[in-house]
Amino acid sequence: MAAVSHALDTRARPITGPLRPLEIAIVAILSGLTVVAVVVAAVIPMGQAAGLLAPVPIALIAARTRPRAVVAASVTSTAVTFAVAGLGAALSVLAAAVVGAVVGDVRRRGGGLLMLLLVSLIVAPLLSAVSVLTLWILVPLRKLALEVLENLISGVGKVLVWIGKAITRGLHAAGSEATVSWQGAGDWFAGLGKNIVDYWWLWMLVSGAVGSFLSLLVAWWILHGVVDRLAHIRMQDTLDAEGDLTADEPIEPLPLRMVGVGYRYPDTGVDVLTGIDLTLIQGEFVAVVGANGSGKSTLSKLLAGTPATIGVVDRPGDPGLGRLGGTAMVLQRPEAQMLGSRVADDLVWGLPDDAHVDIDALLEEVGLGGLGERETSDLSGGQQQRLAVAAALARRPKLLIADEVTSMVDPAGRHDLIEILAALPRTRGITVVLITHRDSEARAADRVIHLEGGRIVEHSPEWMRPEEHTPALPAVTPDHDPLLVVHDVSHTYLPGSPWEVTALHHVSLQVNRGDGLLIVGGNGSGKTTLAWIIAGLIEPSGGEVLLHDEPMTDQVGSVGLGFQHARLQLQKTTVSDEIMAVGGESVTTTEVGRVLDLVALPRQIATRRVDSLSGGQMRRVVLASLVAAEPDVLVLDEPLAGLDPGAREEVLDVLAGLRRGGITIIIISHDLEALDRVCNRRVELIDGVLEARR
Template identity: 65%
Template sequence: MVSKAIDAPTVPTGKLRAREIAAIAIFSGLTVVPAVIVTVVPLAAALGFMTPVPVALLAARTRLRAVTAAIVTTVSVTFVIAGLGAAFGVLASVVMGGLVGEVHRRGGRGVAMFVMSLIAAPILAGLSVVLMWVLVPLRKLALEILDNVLTGIAKTARAVKLDAVGDAMDALARNVVENWWLWMWIPGIVGSLIALWIAAWLLSKVLDRLDEVPLEDTLEVAGIVDGDLPVAPLPLRMAGVGYTYPGIDRQVMFGIDLTLSSGEFVAIVGANGSGKSTLSKLLSGVEPTIGIVDRPGAPGLGKQGGTALVLQRPEAQMLGARVADDLVWGLPVGTEVDVDGLLEEVGLAGLGDRETTDLSGGQQQRLAVAAALARDPQLLIADEVTSMVDPVGRAELISILAELPRRRAITVVLITHRDSEARAADRVIHLEAGRVVEHHPEWMRPEAGSAPLRQLHDEDGRALLVVRDLHHVYLEGSPWEVTGLKSVNMQVNEGDGLLIVGGNGSGKSTLAWILAGLTKPTSGSVLLKGEPTYDHVGDVGLGFQHARLQLQKATVADEIMAVGGIEVGTTEVGRVLDLVALPREIAARRVDALSGGQMRRVVLASLIASDPDLLVLDEPLAGLDPQAREEVIGVLAGLREQGATIIIISHDLEALDRVCNRRLELVDGVLEGGL
């Protein structure tokens, strides 16, 4: 099969795609929840104005088929949970939302939205009339109740000598019963107009916040179309391949010539931003904007016997609630999978019944690899799959991947920053600025060992953070109870640099969130300057494992000012950028245009601007190329020299003795070496 260049992304056609189904589930749930609350809690009626917004947002970003599916799903679920009345109310709301979103998607604002409302409101109100016309018993019951209410008011008025009011109520009761459709239609029009205008206003506010957030999946936008071709991704040949992302003028890949044969282990290396992830998308089936990709059949991304792609962020690929469910998610009915065998193969033996949310970052990555193997792919692309795995697990996982070509005849493409991992491959493809260059084994300095850090700790120093008898249990008292931490004791003095290490699942990330006050421990105390951290959220700055998840604003300057507080101005933005070794010009750049190392430093700059008492950094070196890793370490060392107190949670021991003066180890939730 020869892949030609495409000029622009096409609108999805045919059956709903996985991403669309996920969006339908999410937005339908966001609609059902307030609708049910309104039904159960009458005082929460104001929430009813929110019900059109989720579907409106979906309609503004996707096609009509997905919106229709969302409407059917939402109404069906509401009917099952809350009955016919609530389902009918939700139907009217989601149809309103769909109309508002469709007008917005087509560029309609102001006048267009107003005209649409004037047309749609009588139709929506008319649906209520039609429904009541069909449901005769319900109509009779509703009119009888209304007649009794008005007649009762009339009798009460006459009892207090207000005969005129009583006569008026009797006349109104007769008119309503005789012309019920008119009394239902006119107020319905007014109510529909109000709901449409509120939904349009709320949607405009939401979309204004999301305008800078790209919601497209580049794998889908670029168009992976298998058609009727049989799944056969290999052998593969690229000739003169280049790529430009939709909506961006700058070309990111240039003149790529390479081949992939069955049963080989290939490593792709290069600095952050060199084009490694883009090349993985092209190998997965994304059409190039120039050049030729030749393969015997369809790439079959995610299909049995096709191409499997394991991403840098494994949580983005988890769909099942349990490990065993996630492993087989999306496979055709009747597909036989050795779940226990696959879990054992990737080091997750015995965890089939564990909740996926209870897994550590490294365990999630192993699960993603196992799920890929469940599809028995011909081509497996692993994008930085070891970045969140401890050193022992990292070696085991690389060994597993290296054995797949021989044991299963799977071609494995490993994207990595680690020279030790690249050396395990049959050959190495080195990318630089979107081009394939000659690979030099010495492109990165040899990785340092895990020599012990200097165990310097001033017992008489001024205690900043004190942890005593810390114990934390997830889902305590339930059948799924999991102990994350037990009997953790430690003291961190002002100016300390502490490295906390441990295997996957040892409790490192749980400890980080508790230290930052974002999670309240089950028992024990975590005191910052004598006060519980959960009562002073923000006094401890937490850097997440995945820096991109922490960047919420469109530009670097906006991010720093938002985290640092309203008093932070242009001068302060420049100052913190200097501290993290970023040029001041980067302040105007969009966060999505940053490399991984730059994102981590922007997060650091934002945290510094907020002036925390303590920095807790969870895996700050994960996924960084050697140069970016060295830059981040240099920044952290500089902060320590200026008196900052830093706790680093990491698998990477390389050169961290420049930042940390002591090291503690978590083993199965127990901190060894603590006070």
């Protein structure tokens, strides 16, 4: 019987079943912070204050996820601490976990400080009683702890007596007959120590309850600010399918039919998709196109199994995301999908032990032949995308969803990947859904689904033509004033190891003031390595980079570097905060408005959250931030990757305008002709060797 997903309202569904991958990641990170706080408090002198922070990570888990995740975090953090620091620290972590769980649960249920106070009157004595019971059972530990405590207290008394005698001797030496006796204080401390040992359970019960009560209040106070700060960050993976795979529901993602489907992300008031009607059958190649923010990636998630918030999704069985014979996804950022340290390991990561994969043949198919032993961290962006495609094919999927898989691939590799994807329906019977901005890629598909404003509209290739017919802007004539010199630069990763890779060979280059330099080359040719060396973030193995005749490594920040993925570079919550953080203390609100004008963004966008921006807007905010810092040179790594034609035009206009304003720009890109509007020179890297093109 066909599996049908009905979604008739826009309320978020609670997650059930085992922990999802995102939840596991959250538990691992936040429970680790709890362990660190407790160990710091136990090991570092004067570091006990860190113990007050220990409950906060667990409280955040409790406030933003479900009880199952809280239990997992508590158990794992306690076990890890026991292995690292012993029983005492482990008990401290367990107590912190309980405090955090209580505080977070009160917050999750919408309770306020009054509810927390009422709960604390019950929880604090219970926590204290558990501590007493633990020491009652662990007699050797109790005796040792009490002996240490008694010696400490009596020691304080003896020190006071010694100080009193020293003062008395000093007074007598000065001719005074005054006598100061501190023996009573010493006796009082000795008596206090004995009293605590005799009535340890009462002292611990009272002091433990007070301490637990204070911990609950501190954790509540800190959590309040943390939750508000992170409110915009989702802690639920929208790729999680509803329910779990059972024996009664086999993996069968196709054929698929959507009727009246819409989607709204949790805690938002806007429908990203509306009225989607479509079908997918076995063995077809479908392209999904549309501007940034039109809903393409959201549609891909629904195809992969995310429940719609309204409408009907009909398919024979479970979509089987990531499982053999199910659905495979290759996302826009391939590095986010890499888990193995070696290419061969990453290719089969997560597959059953009995799954047979011809690793060498699969790597050869996607253009990574012979790289099975390479470290995944050494791959270029394009090579990472090829690896992600290979890992998807290793799962022998019936449905393959490829989201902008060619955005970081050189032109030759782009053509090869599209040929591979286009052949899969015929050679393997796989249905391929390709999300793309390129008309040439969309034309290779059997049919095109065009999204506009979250709806399917009639497709017209006209929307893509601006990237192919770009009018040239007036040329910029740079001054012949040497600004940056790359002299005989070579660089080798992991030198002397079996994984040694030489990325650059004796590269020499001069950049004049006002230049627009385009550096092109295939994937793995060393472009990104050269960009990081020019920015001073990597010290080359040989040669040097000079800016104003001074070593670049001594001037980090003088060259502004824009990453391949703009979102990874945006660290603040709002646009204005980001620009001010990068630009420095001298950047005022007026300056924020000025740089926004330079990158053709409206000034009112300054108050927007960076997560609400489109891809093109994010790239322009990065540019605005870099310009605000007043760098001598801008180095931009793939500034047009993943942008729709309209956004590409916007970014190109901005770059051309910045250069006309006198800013020196170096661009690393696979897009050759479009960037001629911005760059007056072009050089090419081939296997780490620089060749001048014009």
